[in-house]
Amino acid sequence: MTTQPSQPPARSRVLQAYEDLLINDGPRAATLDAVAAAAGVSKGGLLYHFKSKEALTAGLVEKLGELAEVDFALMAKDPDGCAKYYVRTSVFGGTTFDRTVVAAMRLAQGDDTTVRAAFSKMHERWYQLILGDIGDPAIARAVMLIGDGLYYNAALFGLPAHVGNDAGPDGSVDVQSLLAVVERMGSAPRT
Known part of the structure; x- marks a missing residue:
C-alpha cells in the first residue's frame, strides 16, 4: 500500500x-x-x-520575516564570517526564502509600503551583521552591493554561479573570485 x-x-x-x-x-x-x-x-x-488582500500581503511579510530570522542566525554563526556568508548566499537558489523574497519584491516594486519597510528592516539587519564582522561602514556597504548585485543578476537574468575563474562560458558568475575580493576588502588597511 x-x-x-x-x-x-x-x-x-x-x-x-x-x-x-x-x-x-x-x-x-x-x-x-x-x-x-x-x-x-x-x-x-x-x-x-x-x-483581505492586505491580510494576504501581511501573511507574506510575516513569512518573509520568519525566514529572514533564520538567515540572520545562520549568518551570525557562519565560520567564514558574515560578509562571506552574505555574498555566498546571494546566489538565487530557488529556496523557500529566495522565492518569498522574489514574491515580496514584486509587491515592493509597486506602492506597498509594508513590504518596503520589511525589506528595509532586513537590509539594515544584514548590514549591521556585516559591519560587526568587517568594522568599516564603506566596506560593509560594498559587500552588500556585491551580494545584492549577485542576487539581482541571478533573479532577473537567471545567471548561475560557479566555482572557477572569471565568468563561465554561459555568463555565470564566479562566486569564489568575489569571495576573494571580499576577503581583500576586509583585510585592506583602514585610513
Whole structure:
C-alpha cells in the first residue's frame, strides 16, 4: 500500500499560491479569486485565513520575516564570517526564502509600503551583521552591493554561479573570485 504525501495546510497552500502568482504573473494577477483557485481552496476558505488582500500581503511579510530570522542566525554563526556568508548566499537558489523574497519584491516594486519597510528592516539587519564582522561602514556597504548585485543578476537574468575563474562560458558568475575580493576588502588597511 502506498501512502500519499500529506498536503500542506490550507493557509500554507494559499500563501504559496500567492507567491507563485506574484512571481509568475505579477501583483495584478494575484487576485483573491486567482489565489484561491491556484491554492485549490474556495474563496471562502481563503477568506477564513486571510480576510483581505492586505491580510494576504501581511501573511507574506510575516513569512518573509520568519525566514529572514533564520538567515540572520545562520549568518551570525557562519565560520567564514558574515560578509562571506552574505555574498555566498546571494546566489538565487530557488529556496523557500529566495522565492518569498522574489514574491515580496514584486509587491515592493509597486506602492506597498509594508513590504518596503520589511525589506528595509532586513537590509539594515544584514548590514549591521556585516559591519560587526568587517568594522568599516564603506566596506560593509560594498559587500552588500556585491551580494545584492549577485542576487539581482541571478533573479532577473537567471545567471548561475560557479566555482572557477572569471565568468563561465554561459555568463555565470564566479562566486569564489568575489569571495576573494571580499576577503581583500576586509583585510585592506583602514585610513
